Amino acid sequence: MAPSIHTLITGCINFKLSGRWLSHICHLYLNDCSVSQTILFALAEMMALENLDMNIDITDIGTENRFWPTIILPRLKRISLGVKLRTLIVLMGHIAPTSGCISEYESVDNTIFNPSIEDISLLRRGFSSHFQSFSDFRRNETISWMMTKDLFELNNVLQEGGNAEFYLHIEIDLGSGGHGIPDIILSSLYSCDLSSIKTLELDISNATSDPFNLHVARFYRSLLSLETLHTDSQTMELLLQTQEHLNGVILFPRLQTIVFDTNAELKSDIIMRFLLRRRDADLPITDFDLYNCTSPNQERLLFLEGIDGLDVEWNEEIRNRM
Secondary structure (H helix, E strand, C coil): CHHHCCEEEECCCCCCCCCHHHHHCCEEEEEEEEECCHHHHHHHCCCCCCEEEEEEEECCCCCCCCCCCCECCCCCCEEEEECCHHHHHHHHHHECCCCCCEEEEEECCCCCCCCCHHHHHHHHHHHHHHHHHHCCCCCEEEEEEEECCCCEEEEEEECCCCCCCCEEEEEECCCCCCCCHHHHHHHHHHCCCCCCCCEEEEECCCCCCCCCCHHHHHHHHCCCCCCEEECCHHHHHHHHHHHHHCCCCCCCCCCCEEECCCCCCCCHHHHHHHHHHHHHCCCCCCEEECCCCCCCCHHHHHHHHHCCCCEEECCHHHHHCC
């Protein structure tokens, strides 16, 4: 009967995960399992796999025997991983991305002490290959990456039809790891061709590291076609600091629209500086969208209405109360 198994759902692997029957599995769900590194060899046998959902901990991941296979799953349509960060690095480094696959990666334990050279190599390889796969913007509508000291998430959303604009969401606490993982991920990002990205949601307002970080600057400068930026005034301040470090180079030369869909504190002096710098460089912002802004004290932004050539979209209810 084993070869007829197409779906396997288990919270405990107390049997040998090997044999020809693995090649017939289309749906695999492992929930709250502790497994050995042999799971990698089992996955390599599941060529028919379409859905992979794992919340696991690979217990012997730190052993010296790391001759693990490259896992190619040509039929995979969805992968969801909820694992510790070191396990995630191994899985992303060995599972080759499948074009047209929805990917959801999450780690709620970002503690890595002194990552090895192999950990760093796997991280670079895994993220570079996944971002390169995600960079098929004709198939992907959104890439979302979030990293703080407690949480890591990487997701992509496929287009459902039509010509939806590609959207990149980044929320990062650059002080979240002395292990350098944010820098490695950023370098993986800008090593891809990002020239097609026109919309970016950027939230680095909680960053505690040097805003002059080389990888941050190179990532910004790779977004040559960016037209719409969803952000807040704290992130604007960091962008201004990066520009100063780059000897006044204006980032995002095609940027025209700023969107505040945030509840963050408004810093009117920073917003004014950001807009004037671009105007003086003959790269003005033409649209400022506040329709979904829920920040308090929006009357501080009434000065926007006095800037020539700038269209401001307010939430009418909020504007009428000013």
